[in-house]
Amino acid sequence: MSSIAINQARKVYSGNVTALHGIDLAVEPGELMVLVGPSGCGKSTLLRMIAGLETITSGTIAIDGRVVNTVEPAARDIAMVFQNYALYPHMSVRGNLEYGLKNRGVGKQDRQALVAEAARILELEPYLERRPAALSGGQRQRVAMGRAIVRKPRAFLFDEPLSNLDAKLRGQMRVEIRRLQKTLDTTAIYVTHDQLEAMTLADRLVVMNAGNIEQVGTPTELYERPRTTFVARFIGSPGMNLLEAAALAAHGVDLPHIVPQAGCTIGIRPEDIVLGDDPRPAISLAGRIEAVEILGKESLVYVAVDGVDELVTVRAAGGRWYAGATEKLILPLANLHLFNSGTGQRLESKSSPASL
Numbered sequence: 001m002s003s004i005a006i007n008q009a010r011k012v013y014s015g016n017v018t019a020l021h022g023i024d025l026a027v028e029p030g031e032l033m034v035l036v037g038p039s040g041c042g043k044s045t046l047l048r049m050i051a052g053l054e055t056i057t058s059g060t061i062a063i064d065g066r067v068v069n070t071v072e073p074a075a076r077d078i079a080m081v082f083q084n085y086a087l088y089p090h091m092s093v094r095g096n097l098e099y100g101l102k103n104r105g106v107g108k109q110d111r112q113a114l115v116a117e118a119a120r121i122l123e124l125e126p127y128l129e130r131r132p133a134a135l136s137g138g139q140r141q142r143v144a145m146g147r148a149i150v151r152k153p154r155a156f157l158f159d160e161p162l163s164n165l166d167a168k169l170r171g172q173m174r175v176e177i178r179r180l181q182k183t184l185d186t187t188a189i190y191v192t193h194d195q196l197e198a199m200t201l202a203d204r205l206v207v208m209n210a211g212n213i214e215q216v217g218t219p220t221e222l223y224e225r226p227r228t229t230f231v232a233r234f235i236g237s238p239g240m241n242l243l244e245a246a247a248l249a250a251h252g253v254d255l256p257h258i259v260p261q262a263g264c265t266i267g268i269r270p271e272d273i274v275l276g277d278d279p280r281p282a283i284s285l286a287g288r289i290e291a292v293e294i295l296g297k298e299s300l301v302y303v304a305v306d307g308v309d310e311l312v313t314v315r316a317a318g319g320r321w322y323a324g325a326t327e328k329l330i331l332p333l334a335n336l337h338l339f340n341s342g343t344g345q346r347l348e349s350k351s352s353p354a355s356l
């Protein structure tokens with residue numbers, strides 16, 4: 001098991017594009033760390049710098065305490081799994097699994113043993129003599145992972161490996177990758193733009209935004225205490241509602257004293273709003289239902305509220321909600337998240353409820 005330590009890593013591409021602004025990150029041995037963020041935020045750049053496929057403009061990257069900035073990719077002893085599996089089409093599964101080992105001069109007996117072990121772990125034994133064309137997408141993905149496993153690398157790096165698969169298979173492969181990573185006990189960094197994938201896979205996750213890290217934490221920590229409005233919106237599905245306190249007050253909404261009325265953004269998750277009545281201390285709003293999406297047991301209800309630019313999203317039980325109806329929205333104080341409207345940073349306040 002290996003550690004990866006990133007210190008003030010910056011990347012400026014030619015043409016003066018700054019992709020990373022100075023990243024600090026410590027990945028613990030055996031950890032599955034997920035980098036998540038919108039397209040273009042620098043996830044692939046960071047991963048490729050760790051793999052050695054991209055130069056580091058300044059700062060350091062260390063693997064097991066050794067700075068690898070100028071170490072060749074092959075000598076870093078790290079395996080990368082890509083979205084397009086990059087399998088050799090003219091070789092069997094066995095050939096694909098063995099290829100890298102052969103290149104490295106691993107003897108025949110050792111090769112066979114390593115391939116057999118990987119095939120067993122990945123349940124690829126029945127397919128060893130097939131060509132990639134005769135495999136399903138999920139099986140090909142497993143072969144791609146098998147090629148990484150047989151090398152017994154210090155770490156696995158995954159760059160959106162499941163993007164080409166359909167939703168159901170993606171869900172299955174997610175579970176499989178996590179199980180595999182824990183079985184092999186190998187440090188891994190996994191890149192995705194999909195917050196659900198990030199939440200379900202990660203030991204810890206790193207939310208990135210425009211070349212910076214917004215927050216690092218466990219899925220629960222990020223869900224319960226997002227440090228910025230960006231993380232609040234990005235983590236959770238649908239993301240957190242954000243309402244300006246001053247605009248609500250201007251529309252006659254009664255705000256409790258824990259909510260500063262100037263420069264404060266109130267955050268509340270769709271699953272934390274109650275439609276109708278609730279006895280808890282709360283902010284009470286009224287709004288008109290604009291749209292309803294029935295999910296089955298629950299519905300997503302989109303409500304227009306005076307003083308709020310975007311529709312407020314509510315995850316409500318049942319399907320008895322109708323567009324056009326006026327409803328009461330209860331925002332329990334214990335569920336509020338408060339942010340500085342200017343900086344987007346979470347407000348910490350001694351007098352606020354525990355969840356703030």
Ligand SMILES: Nc1ncnc2c1ncn2[C@@H]1O[C@H](COP(=O)(O)OP(=O)(O)O)[C@@H](O)[C@H]1O
Pocket residue numbers: 013014015017018019037038039040041042043044045046
């Ligand atoms: N080879 C390159 N040359 C110039 N700019 C690049 C190159 N690769 C990526 N970029 C830019 O760097 C930023 C980060 O890209 P990338 O790391 O691919 O983001 P992500 O993987 O999060 O989508 C983007 O603005 C992208 O356009």
Ligand SMILES: [Mg+2]
Pocket residue numbers: 043044045
């Ligand atoms: Mg990318």
